[in-house]
Amino acid sequence: MREFIIAGNWKMNKDLSEVRSFISEVADGLKTKDMKGITAIVAPAFPFLGVSYEGLSDSPLKLSAQDVSMHEKGAFTGEVSALMLESISMPYCIIGHSERRSYHAEDDALIREKLLALASVGITPILCIGESLEERDSGDTEDVIISQLEGCLKDVNIYSDKDLVIAYEPVWAIGTGRTASGEQAQEVHALIRRWLEERYSAELSKKISIIYGGSMKPENIEGLISKPDIDGGLIGGASLEAASFLKMIDSAIKIRNG
Ligand code: 13P
Numbered sequence: 302m303r304e305f306i307i308a309g310n311w312k313m314n315k316d317l318s319e320v321r322s323f324i325s326e327v328a329d330g331l332k333t334k335d336m337k338g339i340t341a342i343v344a345p346a347f348p349f350l351g352v353s354y355e356g357l358s359d360s361p362l363k364l365s366a367q368d369v370s371m372h373e374k375g376a377f378t379g380e381v382s383a384l385m386l387e388s389i390s391m392p393y394c395i396i397g398h399s400e401r402r403s404y405h406a407e408d409d410a411l412i413r414e415k416l417l418a419l420a421s422v423g424i425t426p427i428l429c430i431g432e433s434l435e436e437r438d439s440g441d442t443e444d445v446i447i448s449q450l451e452g453c454l455k456d457v458n459i460y461s462d463k464d465l466v467i468a469y470e471p472v473w474a475i476g477t478g479r480t481a482s483g484e485q486a487q488e489v490h491a492l493i494r495r496w497l498e499e500r501y502s503a504e505l506s507k508k509i510s511i512i513y514g515g516s517m518k519p520e521n522i523e524g525l526i527s528k529p530d531i532d533g534g535l536i537g538g539a540s541l542e543a544a545s546f547l548k549m550i551d552s553a554i555k556i557r558n559g
Pocket residue numbers: 310398470474475476477478514515516517535536537538539
């Protein structure tokens with residue numbers, strides 16, 4: 302059975318006290334939940350990864366970084382390396398988010414370098430891909446998705462579900478309140494899974510979690526994650542409140558238990 306992943310991408314939100322109270326409320330809330338088959342993750346901004354880690358103690362809540370440098374070390378002011386993340390036991394790192402692609406001109410080749418940097422230290426990348434509204438409207442969704450997969454995973458070996466999580470995030474659905482329907486998202490997730498099967502193997506394609514991102518919230522999560530190839534969510538706005546995040550975990554538990 303594939304792991305369900307409920308991941309909050311906090312982007313550039315929350316200060317120290319807000320981070321602390323979220324972590325303690327969610328760690329507390331998870332104590333009574335059956336988290337079998339479900340991984341809950343939050344991705345705070347870099348300055349708060351350390352305090353978040355300390356706040357977790359023995360909670361099943363996991364952390365993710367929001368980005369990583371492609372470089373190993375050296376004179377790269379403002380960058381954070383995969384080795385630094387590994388040294389603080391970071392299990393996950395988001396790469397290729399559309400906000401980084403558009404505001405920081407990141408392309409598939411650069412994202413691939415970041416993926417390899419993470420692979421070299423055993424951090425699981427959460428690789429974001431997705432089409433723009435213009436691309437969807439002109440019928441290019443499939444081509445865009447395949448080309449992003451081919452670019453980001455060119456000559457990259459994947460051996461297990463620890464080596465990759467894919468987040469399908471249609472750019473037109475991010476922060477817009479406009480969510481892809483369960484059917485629209487399922488169609489792209491199935492396409493991604495078929496690509497994984499052809500590129501790697503049927504066995505591996507069944508193990509990799511493919512999660513959806515784009516205006517996911519407690520009101521629409523069940524319609525999305527009940528689809529066969531949608532293994533959870535990468536959630537922005539609706540992950541900022543502990544109560545809303547915990548509700549989405551309840552939905553994952555409900556769907557998981559059928
Ligand atoms: P929203 O949930 O705010 O649309 O953001 C989605 C996202 O970009 C997660 O990475």
